[in-house]
Amino acid sequence: MPKTTDAAADLRRATPRTDAVLADPRLVAAVARLGRRLVKDAVTTAQQRCRAGELAPEEVADAAVAALPEAATTLRRVVNATGVVVHTNLGRAPLSAAALEALTLAAGPTDVELDLATGRRGPRGSGALAALAAAVPDAGGVHVVNNGAAALALVTLGLAAGRNVVLARGEMVEIGDGFRIPELLESVGATLREVGTTNRVRLEDYAAAVDDDTAFVLKVHPSNFLVSGFTSSVPVGELSRLPVPVVADIGSGLLAPHPRLPDEPDATTTLRAGAALVTASGDKLLGGPQAGLLLGRADLVQALRRHPFARALRVDKLTLAALEATLTGPTPPVRAALEAEPAELLGRARALAARLADDAVAAGAEESRAAVGGGGAPGVELPSAAVTLPVRFATMLRRGTPAVVGRVEHDRLLLDLRTVPPEQDEELVAAVRAAAAALGG
Structure with a gap:
């Protein structure tokens, strides 16, 4: 028993001190890249292995270097x-090289709200908004929030709080992670009026539900499932004949028709068909960062942009930079x-x-x-x-x-x-x- 105790004491004495290990040039460089805490944790673990007899004292620094994470985040490529x-x-759309470069630029001080010519406060995100407007010329106004659900929530809160939204029963979808479109709309004060059946809905169903308390008709693309067989739905062009605005949530962020996705709704076609507003995601088929896109009638977009709740949904400069680069740069990976x-x-x-x-x-x-x-x-x-x-x-x-x-x-x-x-x-x-x-x- 004394021999075991003596051996343990010898291992403790032989284990190099923390400051001595941290002085290794490789670990000094790692501190600059990863921060002292992560590097010290790796050193501590290596020292414990040395005290347990798993490593020789001269192997501690090497073991600490080998255990260092690639980056100061737990996310892995x-x-x-x-x-x-x-x-x-896997994080949806991988960003383009142009978007990655824009993120690096935006990580430091930028003119996100500064007019460099005058030295005064300037419009926020004007470059990204201009690029989005140029990509969808049929949109009278454009706005960007932090995800697709936020875009639809802002529209509903701004236009339908305390009023009715008419929605086909077959379009009351769950959008992932347990979140559902009906619950999202009701959470911001709207009352839903379901029309039609699970598999079929007609224009007269919508017309019978529209009254003075109706804020808008909502058309939701059931983008994560497919119903086939004895089905019918009403396209935006027909819904636009109703006496209330049509809001279309196209989901995937396709801005214009794509030949390989002939049945996927896109913002340009939907607006031309008569939708007053279109909402979509920026990190799906558009191939950009997570963002919610809001496109449509200039008066409605401007009113929603100035809504008090819009501040809570505001995107940061990193999103604005990556979105602009996605829209104006080379073909994105998606x-x-x-x-x-x-x-x-x-x-x-x-x-x-x-x-x-x-x-x-x-x-x-x-x-x-x-x-x-x-x-x-x-x-x-x-x-x-x-x-x-x-x-x-x-x-x-x-x-x-x-x-x-x-x-x-x-x-x-x-x-x-x-x-x-x-x-x-x-x-x-x-x-x-x-x-x-x-x-x-």
Whole structure:
């Protein structure tokens, strides 16, 4: 027993002091990048391992360096190989290089509310709003809030508090994480009048429900599910003949028609059909940051922008910068993924599989089917191609750096390339090779 105690004491005495370990140049640089607390936690953990006899004293600094996080956040970068273009669990739309550059610029002091020519206060977010207006010329006015639900809530609070909103029963949707459109509208003071049945609604149903207490008719695109069979709905063009405004929540943020998404509503077409206001998300098919878009009649948009509650929904300069860059910059990743040619994807898959096979990895290549995701274009399948691997790779790839997330089908792991930009091919190969080595071949 005394020997054990003496050994433990020797280990404690041999463990290097915290200040000595922190003086290692690698850890000094890490403090500047990550902050002292995260670095000190890594050092403390390494010292404890040394006292337990797991590390030699001279290995403490190396162990601390190896344990350092990549960044001062618990979020981890993921290579999206799921084939779901707008993946909600992965943060929806990946931002373009132009948007990332704009975020870096906006992180410091900017002229977000300053007119540099006069030195006086200037309009907030004028660049982003101008870019949005230019992208949807049919909108008399535009406004941006912090997400799509906020845009619809602001419209309802500003126009329908204490009044009625007419909505088809089949469009009373749940938008994710348990949140429901009817509850959202009622939470800001509106009373709902449901019309039609779950599967069918007619113009006369709406007309019978509209009265002097009706603020507007709401048209909600059921973007995260598909009802087929004996169904009917009323398009915005017909609803616009009613004596009240039509508000259309198109959901996914498509600003103009897209040839691969012929049934997905877009802001331009919806406004031309007669909608007074359109609400949508900025981080789905638009491919930008999380934001709520509000487009339509200039008088209504201006009134909502000046509503007291609009202040609570105001976006920050980072969102404004990323949104403007998305609208004015090069093709964002979401659109690039939608427009990728299946033949090119299959060629990439075969080339990657051949490289991995040369390393004795049981990789293959095959055609696959991708999805739009993010509550957009339900039922639409995008022809794609994938690298196939044994299913045992799935967990190891998710735990790697960067994490690689694919999808499992028929007891195989598919790495769908529609959602992997070509510039990430080398990284994908390296991740699979590392996983193969960890799995023992």
